[in-house]
Amino acid sequence: xxxxxxxxxxxxEMGSPIPSASINVYLNGTSTEAQLxxxxxxxxxxxxxxxxxxxxxxxxxxxxxxxxxxxxxxxGYDPDQLFKIEWESTDGIKFGSIDNLQLFYQLxxxxxxxxxxxxxxxxxxxxxxxxxxxxxxxxxxxEVHQIEKIDVEDSISSTYxxxxxxxxxxDIKTELDIITISGADAITIETSGALGRDFFVPAxxxxxxxxxxxxxxxxxxxxxxxxxxxxxxxxxxxxxPVEIVDVDxxxxxxxxxxxxxxxxxxxxxxx
Numbered sequence: 464x465x466x467x468x469x470x471x472x473x474x475x476e477m478g479s480p481i482p483s484a485s486i487n488v489y490l491n492g493t494s495t496e497a498q499l500x501x502x503x504x505x506x507x508x509x510x511x512x513x514x515x516x517x518x519x520x521x522x523x524x525x526x527x528x529x530x531x532x533x534x535x536x537x538x539g540y541d542p543d544q545l546f547k548i549e550w551e552s553t554d555g556i557k558f559g560s561i562d563n564l565q566l567f568y569q570l571x572x573x574x575x576x577x578x579x580x581x582x583x584x585x586x587x588x589x590x591x592x593x594x595x596x597x598x599x600x601x602x603x604x605x606e607v608h609q610i611e612k613i614d615v616e617d618s619i620s621s622t623y624x625x626x627x628x629x630x631x632x633x634d635i636k637t638e639l640d641i642i643t644i645s646g647a648d649a650i651t652i653e654t655s656g657a658l659g660r661d662f663f664v665p666a667x668x669x670x671x672x673x674x675x676x677x678x679x680x681x682x683x684x685x686x687x688x689x690x691x692x693x694x695x696x697x698x699x700x701x702x703x704p705v706e707i708v709d710v711d712x713x714x715x716x717x718x719x720x721x722x723x724x725x726x727x728x729x730x731x732x733x734x
Contacts, residue, residue, distance in 0.1 A: 466503050469566050470525035473518045473550055480522030484552035488514050488526065491545035491563045498538035500527040505537065512538050518552075528566050542567040658684055659730040663696075669722030675705050676722040682729040683713045689731040691715060696724040 473481045488497040496514035518524045528546070529539035544567070549560040573585040587595075613625040660682050669676040682689065688709055695702045702725075705718040717727065 466500060466527040466529050467567050468503065468525060468527050470523065473522040473524065473552075480518070480520070481552050481554065482518055482520045482522060483554070484518040484522070484524075484550055486516040486518065486524050487549045487551075488516075489547040489549070491547050493547070497528070497540075497546055500529060501525075503527055530567065540567075542569070542571050659728060660684070662727045662729070664725050664727060666722045666724050669719070669725075671722075672718065675718045675720060677716055677718045678727075679710065679714055679716045680727055680729060681714050682731075684729065684731045685712050686731045687712055689715070689729045691717070692728040692730075693717065693719065694726040694728070696726060 473484050473486070475481055488499055489495055490497055498512035499514055500512065501516070513526075516524045516526055529537055531539045531541055545563045546566055547560060547562040548564055549558070551558045570584055570586050573587045573591065574580070610624050610626055613627045613631070614620075615631075662680055662682075664678050664680075669678050691704075691707050693702050693704050694700070702719070705720060707718075708716040710716055715729065719725070
């Protein structure tokens with residue numbers, strides 16, 4: 464619980480104090496009476512909220528306004544709440560008022576749940592500041608960040624919290640570059656010095672040629688006389704082509720009796 468104190472002296476135009484004047488406090492711009500206190504803390508549970516005060520013989524008056532931390536049945540206001548004060552006396556002063564009066568300091572407690580407020584008017588405790596300073600001094604291997612170094616021997620963990628070196632990522636990329644897709648119908652796989660490429664050739668790609676059907680496979684293996692297997696996808700069987708012509712280091716031409724869909728595997732030794 465916290466309360467902000469407000470005090471003033473009410474005087475006439477000659478500077479003389481006005482005793483026994485009535486002071487009324489409202490929420491700004493309204494006729495809603497503010498719920499205020501005459502003491503800085505609650506003395507007991509039956510304290511009465513009030514909005515009207517009376518000046519003493521020196522024209523002095525004071526009151527306390529509760530903030531949002533008032534507990535129980537006590538009334539508290541947000542720090543940006545404004546107020547209106549009116550005064551009136553039958554002796555020596557005319558009725559008057561001041562509206563939009565700022566009673567709270569415009570410094571607020573930091574709200575750790577608010578990630579959008581960018582106004583620099585927040586207060587933090589020394590403990591909060593110390594905890595933040597301690598946090599930013601942590602490095603990646605401290606538990607607070609839950610980030611771990613990759614273990615290249617671990618093939619089980621699936622948690623996405625690992626750090627890898629640039630060298631390791633470069634090695635991974637190099638390995639991935641070995642598995643490439645040429646156009647949309649070729650896959651390259653390298654294992655133990657052998658390089659194989661698998662091509663799917665649909666019926667529409669076979670061209671009538673010299674009484675047969677032909678298709679030129681660009682295998683890009685940069686070698687002569689690779690091993691070639693031709694599979695018919697309709698019967699799921701290995702077939703013997705009419706002829707296989709080794710055009711150059713990167714191309715072969717295959718002749719078959721029909722133009723059905725086929726898979727062609729080209730294998731060569733790169734070691």
